[in-house]
Amino acid sequence: MPTKPTIFKRATVARSRLFRADEIQLRFSNGEQRTYEKLCSGGPGAVLIVPLLDENTVLLVREYAVGIEDYHLALPKGAIDAGEDLLQAANRELKEEVGYGARKLQFLKKINLSPAYMEHGINIVLAWDLYAERLEGDEPEPIEVVPFPLADVLSLVMRPDVCEGRSIAALFLAREWLAGRLPLTSPVVTPEASVDGQ
Template structure:
């Protein structure tokens, strides 16, 4: 395993409402020095939810993405609020964006989109045993919910409107989890056995 480089200097070089960019000056174990820039994350993190209506049906959402200036089809996601657990955040976002709650939730993996220059990661959570329940969210317009069969996953990722790498990776991980080929790192949260989390 290589030795991590030493951080000689760190400074914030840009800041907006959503992003902070830091410049980091590093010295590697062989004496080489380099300066990198990275986008830093803020807040407690984020969740990406894979809602399973049944073992072969996932619920996707179609919403506008400012980054590509177009609508795209992806998994529901959102920020974890201060003081909120990862799984409670997943269930809340599910209710806000999809109109379902989940009786069972499973953390699967934390993934990073571009670890070379982005600190931001997202926590993939599987949700199943769904029941109708809607919470008001902060979306600017109603979100279209699209059921899709996991057995057609290759056809799904070939579509032009399916372009978000995190959703594609999460769908493949969940397909392998359902087939018994991927072991989740934490136990299932079964809300049917415990009092359900209440939201204001």
């Protein structure tokens, strides 16, 4: 295993409402020095949910993405609010974006978006045994919910309107876990909310 470089200087070079960019000066174990910039995360993190309506139907959402200046089909996701753990956040976001809560939740994996220059990551959570419950979210317009057969995930990810790498990775992780090919140590969690969310 290589020796990690030493950080000998760090400074914030830009800040916006959503992002902070730091300049980091590193010295590698062979003496080489480099300056890198990275986007730093803020807050407690984020979740991306793979909601299963039944054993073979995944629920996706169609929403506008300003990065590509178009609508795309992806899995529901959102920030973890202060005071929430990642499974509570997953269940809340599911209710806000899809109109369902989950009786069962399973953390699958945390993935990084672009580790070469971004600190940001997202926690992938599988949700099933769903029940109807809607919470008001912060979306600027109603979100279209699109059911799709999980068994046909390969044709789904090849569609031109499915372009988000996080959702593609999550769909394949979910498929592998459901097939028993993804060993996990974290337990399935059953939220304490009743069927009607009370």
